[in-house]
Amino acid sequence: MPDGGDPTALGFRPALETVIPLARAGPIMLRVGVNGYGTIGKRVADAVRAQPDMEVAGVAKTRPNFEAERAVAKDFPLYAAVEERADQFGEAGIDLAGMVEELVETADVMVDATPSGIGAENKSLYEEHDTPALYQGGEDEDLVDTSFNARANYADAAGADHVRVVSCNTTGLSRLVAPLEEEYGIEKVRATLVRRGGDPAQSGRGPINDILPNPRTLPSHHGPDVKTIFPDLAIDTLGLKVPATLMHTHSINVTLDSDATADAVRDLLRDESRLFVIPERLDIDGAGALKEFALDAGRPRGDLWENCIWGESITVEDDDLYLFQAIHQESDVVPENVDAIRAVTGSADAAESVATTDDALDMGF
Template identity: 45%
Template sequence: MIKVAVNGYGTIGKRVASAILAQPDMTLVGVSKTSPNYEAYQAQKMGINLYVTKESLKEFEEAGIKVKGVLEDMIKEADVVVDATPNGVGAQYKQVYSSMGKRALFQGGEKANVADVSFSALCNYDEAVDKRYVRVVSCNTTGLLRTLCTLNRVSKIAKVRGTIVRRAADPKEVKKGPINSLVPDPASIPSHHAKDVNTVLKDLDIVTMAVVAPTTLMHVHLLDVTVSSPVTKEDVLSVLSSTPRILLASGKSKVSSTAEIVEVARDMGRPRNDLYELVVFEDSVSVRGNEVFLMYAVHQESIVVPENVDAIRAVSGFADGRKSIEMTNASMGIGKGYLV
């Protein structure tokens, strides 16, 4: 059993903790939390061991939340620490993980050089095997890499040009905007997503542009992928529909927006209406000579969760990436084929 600690219990941390509880080969040592908010109460209700920093002990005590110990106690018990602290904070914790001799995963908000390798399960599981520090790329980069490494199986990709329409905030984030504006973010081109894809697919010719829109549900990517030899629409749909962690939203099913995709996830009984899968709008898949066009939606809160689970196995020396992906998918009910 791989003993896993989750440092940070926010959007990503709480989902990774739930996923670890569902794995047959992992145990959850506990999670750490800095503030005694509703998520901390919820963790306590679920019987998850809560660890806090020394400085927060009193605050949690006053809030009536029972803590198991301090952060260092949790890390000591773990084989692997999943760092799910806010952007940039992970790099500061690296010293702690390192001094305690622990393997650690970082999230995509950290710079690539925080880790030995940036990770996307379908692209480069093998590279992460037995590494000490692995960075699971961000939600948008995970979406891009999952798509590109899948399309690459149809025909080698020569060039990618893409637009990312970013969700403005997660559903729980009440202090972020915009409410009624489109915000190029960044205004400069390329956006950092292209560079981040290059941390995994090092020589790929990719340019991305990004704009933030006032929505909380999902990101949408619109891609123009030039491949090295002509392909058909059927070739593309065939590989997309047979690859786990990718779902197709058919026009026939009248799922034509991110809101309807999330409604399906709710109807499916998905925890927190999470969609670990990329959802491709089937009608958008088109081919023009060597160019493949497609649009898909990325659930920013959950798409990286199965990636974290696989990365835990990789750093723990589990060498069979295909098998890890299968185990993760089976335990979390992650599908392939059609959304409905």
Template identity: 45%
Template sequence: MENIKVGVVGYGTIGKRVADAVSLQKDMELVGVTGHSYNYKIEIAKKKGIKIFAMDGIEDFAKNGIKVGGDVNKLLEQVDVVVDCTPKKIGRENKEKYYLPQKIKAIFQGGEKPDVGDASFVAQCNYDQALNKDYIRVVSCNTTGLCRTLYPINKKFGIESVHATMVRRAADPWDIYHGPINAVVPVLELPSHHGPDVQTVLPDVDIFTTAMSVPTTLMHMHSLIVDMKKEASTEEILDLFKKTTRIRVVRNAEHIRSTAEVMEFANDLGRSRGDMFEICVWEEGIGVEGKKLFYLQAIHQESDVILENIDAIRAAMGFKDGKKSIEMTNKSLGVNSF
């Protein structure tokens, strides 16, 4: 079977990571990426030997020494599937303008509304539902984190209801345009959009979420209260998390007490860009009273969904073994390897 030919539309925080991850897959070929204008990210893509295609003309690229392979249509002529990593709402516009007319399969990000795709996707939860779909939406970083930990709990112990609070980072580390920088900003929408989004993947989970933004750039934090259908011990929950792929149990005993130390840990693991693909659950933050479970988890907003994008490519192209896809993706990126 020939390698899957992949194009990445949008080369920002997610797009550059998806492109690198595609390049590591033995069954995929990165055809190229798109850019709107010249910047340092495009310069690095050039140095990596990645073909660059223009979304809005070639003049800005040419005057900075970037030879483009053509416009976005030229990229689409050469691919089996596109991963659209553009900002929210742009993905839907691209679908209508490019992907539908040219009958190109596409993976979208969680900033788009669920109906942009034929399925919302978290690989270990609903891989089979996305098989051979033309359009798949990888849910947001927060929704991915919630689904990864709630799915095994629901499968083993059952879930009556979930109440979760999202403590969201203000902006990504590179972002000089957003905040807050000296405030805690509550999301005055109840429930926050995260709960309904979880239900696009886990429709039988009754979940209510609230959220706030805080002045940090490193990670999101979640505080969850889960009412289970069956009683469980703290040890049983801890064992479940340890055995579940793409979850990493971290410990205060290791002096990992904060999101800052989680990110430093990722750097020390030698991860590209210091990425933490796994959802980090604190061992000492897990507590159980009867059927009520409490736990804390941290989500690296720049990288957790990269794994899902790779698996979504395989699902869209008809690779039937979801477990095998997860194993292949994990191995290529060193997930749960330490």
């Protein structure tokens, strides 16, 4: 952030004051830096570029690889994330725009999309340049001022310096919990997360031909993580890992506080822009068909930003709601990162931001 100040003296970050009036005055473009250009970072960069009110100030990477080459091919200014390895880019024939410190100084907001734990190491960098930063769900909640889900607690991020966009699974659970909690009240959520072993390109990961309770102790971290968004929610989660790479699949039980029918719940969920209630007529049986469907629809990289809920699985037995949903671990947090950029800069309220993001990404099928 170029025009810093003393945030302590002012009580909140000066950028919030400067950006809001300018945004109201006309089309100001938020300059967004992306640190870490892997699975999440490259998707966030594309999504940011698609927004009418944002531009990509640059992306930072630790080492040259095919993704670095593609970043340059897309005209994203590429910065080296580690001084000692910067020479490797030149040796690989890749031109750098500079070091990541320059990007952080230039950007209005940094999106840290580095691997789990590296975001924490980068925090001081963002603080030195007084640039607000978004971190991903792999970081600890104690690192940040607030955890974030656009549907559930957008306003909590206003003026925050450090915000954690919760993980793919927590995002998927939060999007589902929010409307159910508002409409029916929730007595308890019990969720079994059947998780993919690794992403498609993570060929070194497992399991092979096994079903692993993971962790073997309960609860999995997902339940407590959802509570960073819904502090008062009763939720127990169990996790497993299986030999699949495409998406996670959740087996969900929600004991509701008031009467519901499957049809009413289906209608409620259909009204949410980031919940895709898969119509039974499509005969989509799993993540493979979902990805194929997304690719046929022209989605970049076949991404499924929405929770994918099987419509015919939505069932109510007494007070218990059940359903299956698939969560695309590589992309469902992407629109949330975009919204978090607006939330921390105060450039839009939740409804405006979500509508803008969804419109720019052409959300929905």
